[in-house]
Amino acid sequence: MKSLGSIRRSFSPWTDPAAKPYIVFENVTKKFGDFTAVNNLSLTIYEREFFALLGASGCGKSTLLRMLAGFDEPTSGRILLDGQDMRGIPPYRRPVNMMFQSYALFPHMSVEQNIAFGLKQEGMPKADIDKRVADMLKLVKLEQFAKRKPHQLSGGQRQRVALARSVAKRPKVLLLDEPLGALDKKLREETQFELMDLQQNLGLTFVVVTHDQEEAMTMADRIAILDKGQVMQVATPAEVYEAPVSRFVAGFVGNVNMLEGTVAERSEKTATIKGASGAEIRVENAGDATAGSTVAFAIRPEKIKVSSKKPDGAANVMEGEIYDLAYLGDMTVYHVRLADGQVVKASALNSSRITEDPLSWNDKAWISFAPDAGVVLTR
Amino acid sequence: MAETTLATTPSASQEAVPQQGTWLAALTGRLVIIIPYAWLLILFLVPFLIVFKISLSQTAIAMPPYSPTFDLAGGISGLWESFREFSFDNYLWLTEDPLYFNAYVSSVVIAAISTFFALLIGFPIAYGMARAPATVRPLLLMLVILPFWTSFLIRVYAWIGILKPEGLLNQFLIWTGLIDQPLIILNTHSAIFIGIVYSYLPFMVLPLYSALEKMDYSLIEAAQDLGCPPISAFWKITFPLAMPGIVAGCLLVFIPATGEFVIPDLLGGSQTLMIGKTLWNEFFSNRDWPVSSAVAVILLLMLVVPMMFFQQAQAKAQEQGR
Ligand SMILES: Nc1ncnc2c1ncn2[C@@H]1O[C@H](COP(=O)(O)OP(=O)(O)OP(=O)(O)O)[C@@H](O)[C@H]1O
Ligand SMILES: [Mg+2]
Numbered sequence: 001m002k003s004l005g006s007i008r009r010s011f012s013p014w015t016d017p018a019a020k021p022y023i024v025f026e027n028v029t030k031k032f033g034d035f036t037a038v039n040n041l042s043l044t045i046y047e048r049e050f051f052a053l054l055g056a057s058g059c060g061k062s063t064l065l066r067m068l069a070g071f072d073e074p075t076s077g078r079i080l081l082d083g084q085d086m087r088g089i090p091p092y093r094r095p096v097n098m099m100f101q102s103y104a105l106f107p108h109m110s111v112e113q114n115i116a117f118g119l120k121q122e123g124m125p126k127a128d129i130d131k132r133v134a135d136m137l138k139l140v141k142l143e144q145f146a147k148r149k150p151h152q153l154s155g156g157q158r159q160r161v162a163l164a165r166s167v168a169k170r171p172k173v174l175l176l177d178e179p180l181g182a183l184d185k186k187l188r189e190e191t192q193f194e195l196m197d198l199q200q201n202l203g204l205t206f207v208v209v210t211h212d213q214e215e216a217m218t219m220a221d222r223i224a225i226l227d228k229g230q231v232m233q234v235a236t237p238a239e240v241y242e243a244p245v246s247r248f249v250a251g252f253v254g255n256v257n258m259l260e261g262t263v264a265e266r267s268e269k270t271a272t273i274k275g276a277s278g279a280e281i282r283v284e285n286a287g288d289a290t291a292g293s294t295v296a297f298a299i300r301p302e303k304i305k306v307s308s309k310k311p312d313g314a315a316n317v318m319e320g321e322i323y324d325l326a327y328l329g330d331m332t333v334y335h336v337r338l339a340d341g342q343v344v345k346a347s348a349l350n351s352s353r354i355t356e357d358p359l360s361w362n363d364k365a366w367i368s369f370a371p372d373a374g375v376v377l378t379r
Numbered sequence: 380m381a382e383t384t385l386a387t388t389p390s391a392s393q394e395a396v397p398q399q400g401t402w403l404a405a406l407t408g409r410l411v412i413i414i415p416y417a418w419l420l421i422l423f424l425v426p427f428l429i430v431f432k433i434s435l436s437q438t439a440i441a442m443p444p445y446s447p448t449f450d451l452a453g454g455i456s457g458l459w460e461s462f463r464e465f466s467f468d469n470y471l472w473l474t475e476d477p478l479y480f481n482a483y484v485s486s487v488v489i490a491a492i493s494t495f496f497a498l499l500i501g502f503p504i505a506y507g508m509a510r511a512p513a514t515v516r517p518l519l520l521m522l523v524i525l526p527f528w529t530s531f532l533i534r535v536y537a538w539i540g541i542l543k544p545e546g547l548l549n550q551f552l553i554w555t556g557l558i559d560q561p562l563i564i565l566n567t568h569s570a571i572f573i574g575i576v577y578s579y580l581p582f583m584v585l586p587l588y589s590a591l592e593k594m595d596y597s598l599i600e601a602a603q604d605l606g607c608p609p610i611s612a613f614w615k616i617t618f619p620l621a622m623p624g625i626v627a628g629c630l631l632v633f634i635p636a637t638g639e640f641v642i643p644d645l646l647g648g649s650q651t652l653m654i655g656k657t658l659w660n661e662f663f664s665n666r667d668w669p670v671s672s673a674v675a676v677i678l679l680l681m682l683v684v685p686m687m688f689f690q691q692a693q694a695k696a697q698e699q700g701r
Contacts, residue, residue, distance in 0.1 A: 071600050091603040104601035108619045117615075118605030169605065 011221060012236075013046040020083075022047040022205055023068065023173065028077035030063055030229075037063045039229035040077070045207060050199055052216035053209045054252070055226035061209040062101055063229075065175045068207070069098040081173070099166035101177040101209075103158050105150040111137070111161050112146045118169040136164040139194060155182045160191075167198065174199075176208045180215065192218050213253050217241070225249050241300075246379035250298040257304070257344045259297040263376075266291040271376065273297055275340060282315050284372040299374030304346035304367050306334045308359055314368035320344070322363045334359065336367050427679070434672035435465040445668050469673040479657065479674065483681065486654040489568065489643075490636035493575035497583040497632045498625065500576065505587035505624070506617075509594070520588070523581050535574055535645050542570050542646070566648025574642040575632075582631040590624025591617070626693075634682050654678055 013019035021044035030038040038060045045051045053061045066072045067079060070091035079086045086094065097118070105114050115136050119129045137143045140160035150158055159182045166174060179195070180188045196219055199206045210216050216223045217237040225232040225240065225248075233240060233249045244250035247258060259281060265272040271286035273295060281297050289295045311317060323343055324335035333347045346367055359365055439446040447461035473479045508519045526534060541547045542565040549561035564570050594617065602612040618625075640655030647653070654674065661671035 069600075069604055071604075090608075091600065092606050092608050096604075098601075098604050100597055100601055102595070102597055104595065104597040106598060106601070106616060117602070117607075121606035121611075165601075165605070 011048070013049070014044070014222065019046060021045065021080075022049070022082055023207070024078075024080040025064070026078040026080065028064075028067065028074045028079060030060070030067060030072060031075045037229050038067070038074075041229065041231055043224060043231060043234065045205065047205055048199075048203050050196065050206045050219055050221045051208070052220035052223045053207065053226060054213055054216045054223050055211065056252075057211060059226045060229040061211075061226060062177055064226075065098060065177055065207065065209060068173070069096050069175055070094050095172040096175060097166045097169050097171035097173075098175040099162050099177060099179055103150075103162040105158060105161055105165070107150055110147050110149055111142060111153070114150070114161055115165050115168050117165065122169065132168055136168050139167070139198070140164045140191075156184065156187065159183060163191075170202055170204065173205045173207065176206065178209055178211070180210075181212075188215070189218075195219065217253075225252055227252075243375055244298065244377070247296050247298070247377050248379075250296075250375070250377060255301050255345060255347075256298050257301065257374075258377075259299070259342070259344075259374075261295065261297065263289050263291050263293050263295055270371065273376070275342075279318060279338070279340065282371050283374065283376055286376045287378070289376045289378050293378060296377045297374050298377050299369060301333065301345040301347040302331075302349075303373040304344065304369050306336060306346045306348060306359065307366050307368070308363060310366050311368045315371045317366055317368045318344075319364070319366055322359050322361055322365050325359065325361065334365070336365055338367075427676075430672045431676055432465075433668055434469055434670075434676050435467065436669045437464070437466075437468070438667050438669055443668065444666050469669045470677070472670060473673055473677065478652075479654075482652045482654045482657045483677070485652050486637050486639075487681075489571055489651075489653060490575070490633050490639070493572050493579070493636050494583075494629050494633040496572060497576045497580055498629060501580055501583035501587055501628060502621075502625075504580075505584045505591055508584070508588050509591035510596075516592075523584050523588075526581065531578065532641065535578065535641055538570070538574055538577065538646055539565060542573065565646060566650070568647070568651065570646040570648075571643050571651060571653075574646040575636045575639060578642060579632040579636060582635075583628040586627035586631065587621060587624040590621045590627075594620050626689075630686065637682060638678055 023043075023045040025041055025043040028038055028041050029036065041060075041064070053064060055061050063072065067074055068081075068086075070086065070089060073087065081094070081096070106117065109117065112133055115133045116129050119132055124132070133146075134143075137146055140163055142157060142160055142164070145153060145157060150161065153161065159179070163176070163179050166176070176195075180191055183191060192215060195206070198204070208216070208219065217240075220237060222234060222236055223240050224234045227248055232252075233245045235243070240249065240253050244253065244256075250256045251258070259273070259275060261273040261275040261281065263271050263286070264274040264280065266286065266289065269286070270282065270284050271289060271291075273281045273283060275281070283297060305311070305314075306322075310319075318338050320336040320338040322334055323337040326333045327350075329350070331347050331349050333345060336344050336346060338344060344367060433445055436445040436447060438444060447464045449458060449461055504523075508516060508523075511519055539546070543549075544561040544563060544565070546565070548564070549558075552558045553561065564573070598616050598620070599609075599612050602616050603609065607615065638655045638658075639653065640659050643651045643653040643656055644659070658671050658674045658678075661667050661674060665671075
């Protein structure tokens, strides 16, 4: 496989066996009564890493952060921070700060006082506190709101105060629970980049919870995909997208077509997958799929080409008709119904203003893709 | 003048005409505001004015035992005659006899000390209730209110049985060997404190509970997360946020405790001087309605004026917060 490393910067301690992990979850389980919120989970996070926890609502993301911050103790398993077992260490003695999903702003304090709270606790000199608070207010663009109380702010403004308050102390590890959820698109994108800058410049370790996959892909060095309290995959954004390890991960991140079938032929590298209707797909990188096993071939819409004439020379070609199409400006998404009835999504970038052979509803169309355009999933 | 009136009339009538619905809504809106004011007017201000009027009168051997009484038969001039008889003599009298001053001061001191203890005991109770699982909170709340189902008087009498030298408390303490002589609690200030704290504790606990229950526990977590140990987090977060409850609870205990009559009379013995008892004596033993009315008016002013200042200060503080 070609390298799918971190694009953003050359930072990949997880590939270095000698690198010492900074945060370690070791077989951590957390139960609330009978309910298992986190299930025998192991994770390693490295110093200065921007790590994202991605998962559906209720999969245990906040619970993980709360255990790291010290509000909940694991039912079993260990959490190590910089080599030290964190069990029994109260939250106020951990070098970890958390931005709460509910913000948890102090309602009786102004924005300024909220941000200064942790700094005062540290015993920082007044002049330094004022300077730091001013910096933080600038970062989150709330300079004019310094004297307001939380109840006089909008949801997005509150979220930014919560962010500023947690960043102000410049903790070794910053835990952010849905830090940008309430912001509008533009502000969210700006703040994403500011967070990344901040993290790089101060050399902090960030653990960010989000259920916005785009946000996770933009910011994180690595992403952990969680489901029902378990880790499904931990990898760089590119790996998660291009080389998902399971149907769940492939389906969770981005759009995907899942073509189910059985492995008809298997050589060292290539394989042929036979669908229910008899259509065959030739693939490379078949991974650990053994002959005869049921697998899914997962392919992203943008890797499928749609044409009105049968293309020559393509490894995989399938015939169908245009079932639906959506013109999105920058691209067009085609829903093509194949002979066996399955609908495949394909997207085409509208790189020129006028297309030569425009496809329309119910037109006959061919889809084609390269043998390495998708991945074979056994799980 | 006439011109302006004429000019404004049409537009004014235009404004007044609009649909009946809004007019009705405006009226009901107004009514809703009027109800509490009417309540205050009828049940507070009018009785207060009657008491105030009596306090300006003189004692008389008559029924009612003061003069002048308004006699509408005398017409306007008769009323005017009555008015001219009013004087502030009774208030002067209050300043001349130190008994009243001492009674006021000792009432306030006793009420303040009792309020402090009620807060000290009530806070942990309210805190525990607010932090209890949501399913048991209604039960706890009921337990706090439960004593109200028994007559107040009976409960205070019961304390005599507990506190008297051969009472339950002393028997118990002697039985455990902690003391060999019975403690004298009944007919002392301590008994009054115990009685007031016991009787008014629910008034302290309920507002505290409602303030604490509203508080989001994640605020404490946030404070701890920012490096604040639990005790310090209590003073910096819990305490200020419970302040409205603390103020309400303290006022609800302090105000009735200041004028309390039954508890000092039953538990405090004859030595204790409290304004409620003084008032009772003036009214029933001396049958001096005017002086007892003056005592009541002063007591009211003593409590209302500081409260008004306090409220104003609070309103200002809130405004500054904005
Ligand atoms: N104190 C608690 N008592 C009982 N169950 C809890 C408690 N806290 C969390 N849970 C349960 O644990 C599961 C995981 O909760 P968690 O808050 O970690 O979810 P999440 O991944 O952060 O979800 P979201 O994206 O909605 O914030 C949920 O099903 C939740 O109901
Ligand atoms: Mg959450």
